[in-house]
Amino acid sequence: MTPGRLIILEGPDGAGKSTTSRILTERLRADGKAVSCFAFPGNEPGTLGKLVHALHHAPEVHGVTRIDATGLQILHAAAHVDAIHTRIRPAYERGDTVIMDRYWWSTIVYGRVAGVDATTLNLLRQLAEHHWRFAAPTAAYLLMGPRSGGTAPHDGGDRLRSAYSEFVESLGLTFPVRVLHDEGSRADYSELILGGLAAPRPTPSA
Secondary structure (H helix, E strand, O other): OOOOEEEEEEOOOOOOHHHHHHHHHHHHHHOOOOEEEEEOOOOOOOOHHHHHHHHHHOHHHHOOOOOOHHHHHHHHHHHHHHHHHHHHHHHHHOOOEEEEEOOOHHHHHHHHHHOOOHHHHHHHHHHHHHHOOOOOOOEEEEEOOOOOOOOOHHHOHHHHHHHHHHHHHHOOOOOOEEEEOOOOOOHHHHHHHHHHHHOOOOOOOO
């Protein structure tokens, strides 16, 4: 069976990733394509990602008064690995187009901004790359929101945009990454991405 395509949507909170992933999923399914869409840490009932999401946004509900930034990123990484093995890899290997609302890059970028030490982040990067070794992205899109000002003031929009740009530039990637800014119509993100997906896949070299 031919494996699917892996489409990455990354960027700071509020930049349009969830809206874009939803539109892409709906449009591709309407065209008869098999599509699976996943978000990190995830908010799907019955998953580790759901628990991590709850611990992140409302720890007091679970009797936790505070989670250190390092512990939080490790929890996110654990939810990420769990989702890869239980849902993402099976979907990819059965031939689905897999759309990711966040990739492992967020763990590193948000960790840097939160002050997590470089050694821990390097170990988390190695962990993610090890578990993603089964699939290279077809393409990645860095959704940055407005060109200036915070998309999510409590998260420091400009600081996160800079951190994402610096991190992606440092990766030396072999697949294309396109940076998209919000020009007033986020539906345009979907049109651009769909246009890229319509292009034929390159023929493997002999």
